[in-house]
Amino acid sequence: MSLLSVRNMKTDIGQYAVLHDVSFEVPEGGVFVLLGRNGAGKTTTLRSIIGLWKPSPGSVTFRGEDITALHTADIARKGIAYVPENMGIFGTLTVDENLILATRNGRFDAARLARIHDLFPALAQFRDKQAWSLSGGQKQMLSIARAMIEPRELILIDEPTKGLAPSIVDAMADAFREIAQTTTILLVEQNFAFARALGRDMAVIDDGRVAHAGSMDDFAADTALQDRLLSLSV
């Protein structure tokens, strides 16, 4: 049984139909990548899974339980974390406050915090700094760290490398590999090199529909398919 199953999802935002028919299965463990051009519906897919937009019709099943109609907060409490595209941090809160918000009992698990500080040393250095004062890369690290501060089963991450320096992107790839050892990641990414380095399985969304799904190795080997679906070659 897959960890997350998205079936025939159709999502409208206002009067615009953004997703027409999205279906895919995310297996447990590793990194599953959603690829696609700008405006294809990748972010809408993630936001529909976490309940920020409600699909109709269609269903989202997590560990066999239908979570489509659940409130966003309840979906999050099931063990699904969401790292939005625009570094979803709270700028007026300190780094530690941002992290503690995501804990269930308002207290840090020392081992998890130590692991986060190992992965992202800058967060240990600026614990009492307000988050708005961090650099773009540090904000992104904080956003990901917040998803890791509690045990999660699935982390939805939306374009984490957008606008980041190559050295930070490399550090982030290392961090994702380590996270993926214990937690499944559903990653939306436009940086194909980054996606290919991490992803085991993948799907391509085009014009609100899943245009292709399969293994990352097969997709990486098929440049004609890449050209057709992503308008790029690698």
Added chain:
Amino acid sequence: MQNTGTLIVKTSVILIFALLLFAPFLFQDVRSLEVAARICIFIVLVASFDLLIGYTGIVSFAHTMFFGFGAYGAAILLKTMGPGWTPVILGALAGVGVSLVFAIAIGLLSLRVKAIFFAMITLAAASVVLVLASQLSQITGGEDGIIYKAPDLFKPATKLLTDADGKVVRLWGVRLNGKLAAYYFVFFCALALFLVMLRFVGSPFGTVLKAIRENEARAEAIGYRVVAYRTAVFCLSATIASLAGTVYAVWLKYTGPDTALSFAIMIDILLMVVIGGMGTMWGAVIGAVLMILAQYYLRDLMGAASEAMTGIPLLPELLAPDRWLFWLGIIFILLVYFFPKGIAGTAMAWGEKA
């Protein structure tokens, strides 16, 4: 480590509380004690309003309504049951109970809608309660309000300590009588309520409120039910405003629409929050102190300045005491211009950058 701006703000607030603690001994006239008591009450009222507007981003115009519930609760029972602690306690409980019913109803029904609609709903509720208080004169005394007696401990004739001749003891020239007890009742109630709020905003609950203010969707996405938290903070704020109303009613021994429910009070609270700085409890203290001092003493100050400038063309007329509201407006505009985040907010942000 705290920055310089934060340190200055916190030291100023501690100094203000120290001055309020010794106010009866430092400023030995009736008017000063009235001003000090009003400052104590408004610190609580403004801070509880800041829980909504500053910490959670909720714009409500119903804050004086909750203040009024607490004040009328105590007033009606003190009038009907006579002076004593039982009517004060029952009045406070009744005020809090009614406030909670209204807060839960308004919160659950309308905190889901956009901020502007919520603000309009609270404005409508506050207007209805104000009209009812004026119309139901059998219960509320109508426009004239209710005059009653405070518990015996707070009567000016009550002697807290007597000497061998049975006369009231004086400490640093101040008579230890019921009036002094009433002031300290107001001061310590205000201090306790302020500390409770400070505890709340420093707790994980306060952090969630700040997160909701910044971005509701993100707060939802990490597992917080925004409507539940907003309703909870609306109830907390209403409860504290209601208790402040009860304390003020006991101090004034009079409750009427003008002292407990008027929109003038709501505007004062808004100005105090803006002057002090939204989203910081310390700002509420600074805003309340400055605004109340200006309301009480700007007129006197301008009278003195006008007299001192007799003979100079135009200036005495400009500084005539009757123009105090005009100058208060000018001061407010300058404060907003030079302290866009309020005095405390700007000082703390300045310290952060420095």
